[in-house]
Amino acid sequence: MKRIVLGILLVLAGIVVSFTASIFNHSLAAATPKITWAPGKLSESVSPLETKSLFVSFTSSTDLSDVLIRVVPELEPYLKTEPSIIPTVRAGIAISVKLTLAAAADAPLRIIDGTIQLRSIKMPTKTYARPLPITLQIGKKFAYENFSFLYPTFGRPSEEVVKVEAGNTKVDIRFLSATGEDYVSQFGFILYQNQNYLSLIDWFRQNVDLTGMLVSMGSFSLQVLPNGLDVLVHSGPIPREHLDQYGPVADFYAVTPDRAVIIIMSKSQENEFDIHGYNPEAQKSLLLAILQSMQF
């Protein structure tokens, strides 16, 4: 008997709890403000070592208090807002928010999709609809035909010089010099048609490593990048026997996942990466990051 009474009481308690929750939810939904951002979405880029600022604004359909401006974790390393907390938001009044974009020297070159959200400090897990969608590109995008990659400009104006010679495409990336008079070559590459779809090692052996010493003696080592590129990275001294016979080599040789294109990449002979604080190891990482951002 006691068990039956206890069961009935539990069922009743459940009904009461559900009913209360549904009323509470209904009242919350009725009070949910509509947020409108201007502009409605944002697409920006920032290069390693670059900082830039811009303003966006939002309006709310209802009065709000203690509003938290939250940047999603993916964007957080590159995006700061000012203010980050707004005590009072009046309905229909635009609130301006300053966004500061910055990327560290070692920031990976990539494209990040994220949002800036408005939340109540009292209920920090709830987001007011709708957030501001942001596409942030770390680095400048270069696109040519069906090929693209990202590269850092260090906040300097840049130009891309493309030449097509004997069916191969040559790209040279240049930054405006510190004196502002001319553009200085920084790095470049050749997109070389891999006619016979050779593996990277085989192509390298037939076209560059003609003595067979470069790989066997550790002058170059093979890496596979997350974007599917196989890359031979210059990683040790060039043997004298090879150098005397065949001459200087490039920094990287890569092949696209479909083996259609060989990419030969080098730092320029007048690059200014050192001026931007990159030592030789960091330069190698940077160029690998550029290769890693390549898409075909």
Add this chain to the structure above:
Amino acid sequence: MRNNKLRIWSAFLLTIGLAIPLLVWSIQSLTQVPACGDQLDSAIHRGVIARSNAEDMGSGDSCGGRGFYGLQYQCVEYIKRFYGVAFGVESELWRGNAVDYYSNAEKYGFVKYKNGESNIPPSPDDILVFSSPTSVYGHVAIVTAVSSNTVSIIEQNWSRTGTANLGLSYNNGTYTISRRGTYGVLGWLRRPQIGWLSFKEGNPGIPGDGVFINAADAGWYTTFELILPIKLSEFNDGFTVTIFFPPDVQIQGLGFNITFENINSWPSPCWRAGSFATSTWQTILINGVKGFVVNFPQSWILDWIAFQAQSLPACNLKIEDFFIVALELYPVPYNHTYFSTLDAVSILPGQNAFPSAIKMP
């Protein structure tokens, strides 16, 4: 007997003990790369040493970091240092990778000769430009000697000796330098003898070489702008200008201005431009080509500077601030025709001064 055996064994062990380190040292010295910045073997031309890129030899890395002439010790650094040190050219301002020097030749006052197509052979001090389908930026070297079948070069970031010999052949009236490994020679670049000028309108070369340049347009006079402005402070006895025209240009009388300005003050209230104008000249014959010679005495320079300094006392104008930047030509008497084509021009310090290698009549 026992003592003898002991002696033989001792001598044998001593010999082995000495020979092995000696052998190791010899092998090391043959294969070891000179330290970063050290001279490559005996690689030197006109007193300019080719230096080692050490363990980075043959790669895009530069063991010596950034120097006055660029990344040390890339191949490009050597040719810039060579022209800067040996010829006093402001080559630290040159831009570009090795392979760009061929396409930018005129910009830096060089005349280029295409490998396999030129009837002019390479010559000492020329820049040799290499390219390769598997090299992004190519290679450059300086020619040190030329024989009937060999071109000798000095270079950085390739051979560990800093020197090499390349084959040279002459067929059907043209010169060809042979391939080197995966690299081919695009051509050779020659800077006209010092004293001969290059203009933004082109490089006219030397008198009688068959190379002329045209000004882009002509007003009531024709302007030719220097690629490398000349400091007025380089002169202490004035200077001599010699102008050569193509043979078909009929000269009745010649008027011209030497234009100079304090280029580093542009744009500011202290910027000033001026010119020395004259239509008094004498003629000479060089390489069978008639030249018009005008002497500009030092007093003209000093008087003009003094006048400007007096007019603009706040600017503290000095002779060091001013550069010759252009040449303006017009016919005398003026007859609505233009001297828009040039064969060669020289400007040299002193009065009646002509490029030294030219045989004077």
